Amino acid sequence: MAQKNILQYIILGLLxxxxxxxYELTQDFAHEIGEFWQAQHSQIYPLLARMEEQGLITHxxxxxxxxxxxxxxxxxxxxxxxxxxxxxAPTPTMATTKDEFVLKLYFVQRADDARLPGMIREQIAIHQxxxxxxxxxxxxxxxxxxxxxxxxxxxxxxxxxxTREQQYLSWLDQQLTxxxxx
Amino acid sequence: MAQKNILQYIILGLLxxxxxxxYELTQDFAHEIGEFWQAQHSQIYPLLARMEEQGLITHxxxxxxxxxxxxxxxxxxxxxxxxxxxxxAPTPTMATTKDEFVLKLYFVQRADDARLPGMIREQIAIHQxxxxxxxxxxxxxxxxxxxxxxxxxxxxxxxxxxTREQQYLSWLDQQLTxxxxx
DNA sequence: ACGTACATGTAAGACGTTACATGATTGA
DNA sequence: TCAATCATGTAACGTCTTACATGTACGT
Numbered sequence: 001m002a003q004k005n006i007l008q009y010i011i012l013g014l015l016x017x018x019x020x021x022x023y024e025l026t027q028d029f030a031h032e033i034g035e036f037w038q039a040q041h042s043q044i045y046p047l048l049a050r051m052e053e054q055g056l057i058t059h060x061x062x063x064x065x066x067x068x069x070x071x072x073x074x075x076x077x078x079x080x081x082x083x084x085x086x087x088x089a090p091t092p093t094m095a096t097t098k099d100e101f102v103l104k105l106y107f108v109q110r111a112d113d114a115r116l117p118g119m120i121r122e123q124i125a126i127h128q129x130x131x132x133x134x135x136x137x138x139x140x141x142x143x144x145x146x147x148x149x150x151x152x153x154x155x156x157x158x159x160x161x162x163t164r165e166q167q168y169l170s171w172l173d174q175q176l177t178x179x180x181x182x
Numbered sequence: 183m184a185q186k187n188i189l190q191y192i193i194l195g196l197l198x199x200x201x202x203x204x205y206e207l208t209q210d211f212a213h214e215i216g217e218f219w220q221a222q223h224s225q226i227y228p229l230l231a232r233m234e235e236q237g238l239i240t241h242x243x244x245x246x247x248x249x250x251x252x253x254x255x256x257x258x259x260x261x262x263x264x265x266x267x268x269x270x271a272p273t274p275t276m277a278t279t280k281d282e283f284v285l286k287l288y289f290v291q292r293a294d295d296a297r298l299p300g301m302i303r304e305q306i307a308i309h310q311x312x313x314x315x316x317x318x319x320x321x322x323x324x325x326x327x328x329x330x331x332x333x334x335x336x337x338x339x340x341x342x343x344x345t346r347e348q349q350y351l352s353w354l355d356q357q358l359t360x361x362x363x364x
Numbered sequence: 365a366c367g368t369a370c371a372t373g374t375a376a377g378a379c380g381t382t383a384c385a386t387g388a389t390t391g392a
Numbered sequence: 393t394c395a396a397t398c399a400t401g402t403a404a405c406g407t408c409t410t411a412c413a414t415g416t417a418c419g420t
Contacts, residue, residue: 036280
């Protein structure tokens with residue numbers, strides 16, 4: 001995709017909340033923030049080293065048990081300033097959704113293609129499952145709060161993802177019912 | 183992103199419509215299909231060579247003027263079969279929208295952050311412009327037709343993109359009006 | 365003692381963008 | 393003749409995923 005190192009800013013943002021180890025950051029990408037961005041540990045560890053070289057973060061060593069060394073990274077003043085100017089900077093480029101399913105639709109030339117109903121039903125199942133996951137997540141994090149004071153950003157993007165999935169699903173439903181002789 | 187060579191199938195799909203040169207394919211990605219997938223010529227030309235090696239496409243040489251050689255590629259039987267099995271295969275992976283703006287929102291911790299209104303207004307402008315473009319495109323391609331017989335797939339994904347942008351915009355509008363003392 | 369989770373790294377390769385490089389055609 | 397467009401390629405580099413590789417800690 002060749003972004004401009006967005007991952008770096010995500011890590012800064014997470015470390016700004018509280019210091020973390022590389023392993024913990026990996027867990028965050030697998031769970032906490034994984035709905036919106038993915039990163040494997042093989043990408044995270046080298047990046048942490050580069051960011052420390054640049055002075056954006058530092059680490060201290062914690063020993064667990066007798067031998068195991070954990071590197072707990074914290075954000076530096078310089079890092080905090082880089083994070084802040086990223087958030088404040090314009091975001092002129094739109095997310096280009098590269099949706100394989102939608103691409104396939106492009107090459108279905110005819111409305112009566114026999115494969116369409118099955119294809120759409122498959123996507124409905126996938127997006128319904130995802131919507132359920134997101135709803136459970138909102139319930140877990142925010143309960144029935146309307147607009148929470150803290151974690152406002154997290155609330156915002158969860159709400160955004162929920163709205164998007166609801167729209168995607170209702171679009172799929174609508175297309176399915178509008179198909180000829182279905 | 184490490185997809186499974188989706189670009190290859192898009193090229194097969196385009197060549198299935200009619201034979202094209204690498205240059206023409208590049209133009210298609212810049213205009214026709216550029217709303218949904220991007221590819222530069224530097225990615226297209228080497229891929230065409232690889233696809234020809236695999237027997238998915240062939241080319242014939244056209245001479246324009248006195249010297250200029252154009253390679254016009256067509257899909258082979260093998261290519262048509264690969265395209266068809268791609269379209270027919272399950273699409274189990276969801277599009278992971280990596281939306282830089284939404285990521286920034288995640289790190290805005292407080293609802294009264296002074297930067298929020300400006301950030302949201304910027305995105306409204308961008309998405310409004312995009313929506314206008316898509317609407318002009320639909321008007322151009324399909325006029326006031328409701329559900330066209332031919333180019334059904336193109337109609338579908340344009341409709342999908344339009345719906346998505348409308349939803350994105352209304353979400354942004356809603357968040358803007360709900361901000362404290364705006 | 366054994367399995368799972370914790371913890372950190374490197375290597376190889378696919379995908380994608382920007383830049384480099386060259387030359388022909390066409391219309392003003 | 394000059395500029396824009398047509399036309400095809402390679403190089404360098406950044407991002408991202410999958411696989412390789414190693415070892416510790418902790419609970420049962």
